[in-house]
Amino acid sequence: MSVLPKFVQNSAGSCWLTENERENLMIRYRIREVIHEEQSAFQHVMILDSYDFGRMLVLDGVVQTTSMDGFIYNEMIAHVPLAFHPQPRRVLVIGGGDCGAAREVCKYPEVEQVDLVEIDECVVQVCKQHLPEVSGGLSDPRVRFLYRDGVEFVREMKDTYDVIIVDSSDPIGPAEQLFSYSFYEHVQQALKADGLMVCQSQSPIFHADVMGQTYRNISQLFPITRMYTAVVPTYPGGLWSFTLGSKTYDQPVAGRVSGKDTRYVDEGIIHQCFHLPVFIKQTLGEG
Numbered sequence: 001m002s003v004l005p006k007f008v009q010n011s012a013g014s015c016w017l018t019e020n021e022r023e024n025l026m027i028r029y030r031i032r033e034v035i036h037e038e039q040s041a042f043q044h045v046m047i048l049d050s051y052d053f054g055r056m057l058v059l060d061g062v063v064q065t066t067s068m069d070g071f072i073y074n075e076m077i078a079h080v081p082l083a084f085h086p087q088p089r090r091v092l093v094i095g096g097g098d099c100g101a102a103r104e105v106c107k108y109p110e111v112e113q114v115d116l117v118e119i120d121e122c123v124v125q126v127c128k129q130h131l132p133e134v135s136g137g138l139s140d141p142r143v144r145f146l147y148r149d150g151v152e153f154v155r156e157m158k159d160t161y162d163v164i165i166v167d168s169s170d171p172i173g174p175a176e177q178l179f180s181y182s183f184y185e186h187v188q189q190a191l192k193a194d195g196l197m198v199c200q201s202q203s204p205i206f207h208a209d210v211m212g213q214t215y216r217n218i219s220q221l222f223p224i225t226r227m228y229t230a231v232v233p234t235y236p237g238g239l240w241s242f243t244l245g246s247k248t249y250d251q252p253v254a255g256r257v258s259g260k261d262t263r264y265v266d267e268g269i270i271h272q273c274f275h276l277p278v279f280i281k282q283t284l285g286e287g
């Protein structure tokens with residue numbers, strides 16, 4: 001590592017990625033090797049090999065997913081909504097360039113088409129090449145890779161998808177609009193009459209404002225709105241929230257996740273994840 005990339009510094013003979021999460025919080029990861037670094041048209045993209053979390057995808061200095069804990073997030077954002085829909089045939093993933101969510105969706109034989117709408121082709125290519133633990137080198141013929149802005153894409157879609165998964169990065173830069181009310185309005189219209197959606201709604205501890213606003217936005221658009229959580233160690237605070245909006249289905253279908261070769265999700269998790277701690281219910285005005 002003769003020339004260190006942006007966001008990686010030398011300190012006492014070792015290399016560290018310093019994630020500036022907030023004004024008063026920095027998270028540091030010791031780095032074994034810089035596998036890939038480039039500035040794409042949209043963001044700074046790195047694959048790093050870290051000591052504790054294995055390989056990690058880092059966008060604009062922020063850890064997105066790792067070979068150690070990526071399966072928790074990706075299974076939770078994919079299997080929970082798919083468990084609610086009795087017959088998901090067409091699925092849209094917005095963002096999700098690490099391919100982990102789409103890879104989980106492909107475990108359902110009844111899914112005929114997965115559209116992965118990612119703004120930055122570079123993320124998909126580097127994850128396929130350098131992060132196989134997350135991407136699985138995704139090459140399922142049912143997946144259509146569309147390199148476009150997800151905000152524009154959903155505006156053009158009406159009554160098309162059974163399930164929409166919004167797997168976005170944090171609400172800054174190109175992902176900012178993926179947290180807006182008007183975006184969710186278009187997501188609602190892009191779903192079929194019995195469709196449902198899920199999005200990652202940030203940390204209940206550090207981003208309670210974004211989480212609460214996302215829940216309120218989705219509640220205004222969908223008759224059934226449910227929040228669930230999981231612990232993802234590399235996300236600030238660990239505890240992470242997801243918000244599901246459904247037009248019709250309000251319960252997971254029994255047995256949907258069995259035999260899906262998962263490492264985190266099972267039938268028990270699908271039910272328990274909706275049981276929210278008191279402070280989250282209070283943030284949502286339901287405590």
Ligand code: SAM
Nearest residue numbers: 095096097118119120123149150168169174175
């Ligand atoms: N699991 C991760 C997390 O919570 O941090 C995020 C997964 S994924 C890497 C997020 C992806 O969203 C990125 O690859 C980014 O390029 C993509 N993205 C951001 N804004 C987008 C937009 N407007 N349209 C489509 N994709 C977008």
